[in-house]
Structures are given as C-alpha cells and as structure tokens.
Amino acid sequence: MKTSDKFLPIDVKLNIFLADDDKADCLLFKEALEELPVSAKLTTFENGEQLMERLTKKQNKLPDVLFLDLNMPRKNGFITLGEIKRNNELDSLPVIIFSTALEQDKVKQVFRDAAHYYIRKPTEFSELKKIIYEALTLIIPGNNPLPEKGKFILTGDLKSIPGEIKPPQKKPPRKIN
DSSP states (O other), rough: OOOSSSSSEEEEEEEEEOOOOOOHHHHHHHHHHTTTTEEEEEEESSSSHHHHHHHTTTOOOSSEEEEEOOOOOOOOOHHHHHHHHHSTTTSSSSSSEEEEEOOOHHHHHHTTOOOOOOEEESHHHHHHHHHHHHHHHHHHHHOOOOOOOOGGSSSSSSGSSSSSTTOOOOOOOOOOO
16 A cells, blocks of 8 residues: 555555456556555456355355456346345445446446446556545445446546436526417
8 A cells, every 4th residue: 555645545454356357457457556645455256256255155255345346257247246236134235346348338338227427447556546546535445326327427427428327417497478
C-alpha cells in the first residue's frame, strides 16, 4: 500500500475478490490496488465456476466486494451474477461488473440482476486507479445500497447507453391553447 496525495486513506481492511480470466487485467488491477491508500487482500479467480466454489463453501468468509468480468470461460459473469443474487447467503454481496464491454443490453441485464455498479475497464493505468478507488469508497462495508440508474455506470459515457439506464429527462409541460 502506497500513500498518495490524490487519494484519502480508506480506513477499513478490505477483502476483495476479482473474477477475470485475463491475467494481464488481473495484474494491472493488483498493481493499481497496491498504489492506493487502502489495506486490502485481493483474491483472483479465472472464471465463475472457481469463484462460486469458493463463495459457496460455508467455512469461507465472504469478501467485502466482488469485481466480476462478464466474458469468462466455463461460467461467465452473467450466469455467476444470477447465481449470487439467487442465493440467500450471497445476495447481499456487493458485485461490481468489471468489463471491457459497455453495451446497452449487457448493462441493462446486470442492472436488472442487481449488480451494484458497472465499470468499463479503462485503458489508462491512472484511470484504473481512480475508478477502483471510487468503487471502493462507494462499497465500504455497511455503505453499499444499490445505486439509482443514473449512477450505475462508473466509467464510460452514460450518454452512449440509451434506453432504460439513461436518467429520465424531465419534459416541460405542454401548453394547451
């Protein structure tokens, strides 16, 4: 853990799970986390199958947050998220989607399936650090209500996702002559 002038310390020790089959993305996530002023234990999984095996073992403590990729072999993030949210012992686990894709239908699906946030993997390391920090401050244990639609996507251009996810626009009342 490095201290940084840009980020205030997070005073809670966090247990973080990351399910992502891309080893390079996992390494970048780990390096970004190490540069933030947060004390965290990171455990990675290559697919949803490995993750669910770990989560469903009774003797294992649940993580404080799960970062979940959508496109993984064996069991993808969509199926994994559904299994988590249908399991009474896991359904309160904060899940943050961590994906390269930012497509309307995928965003809508994981929003409906009760993911907490959606992060489009940034291409810049400095942006990755910022977005991980932002996500962790939003998910600090005990402070993780589901966000409203307009605050669901933490990166990417919300305007490029039309439809249900876009915050409603207020229309002026019509004048009747």
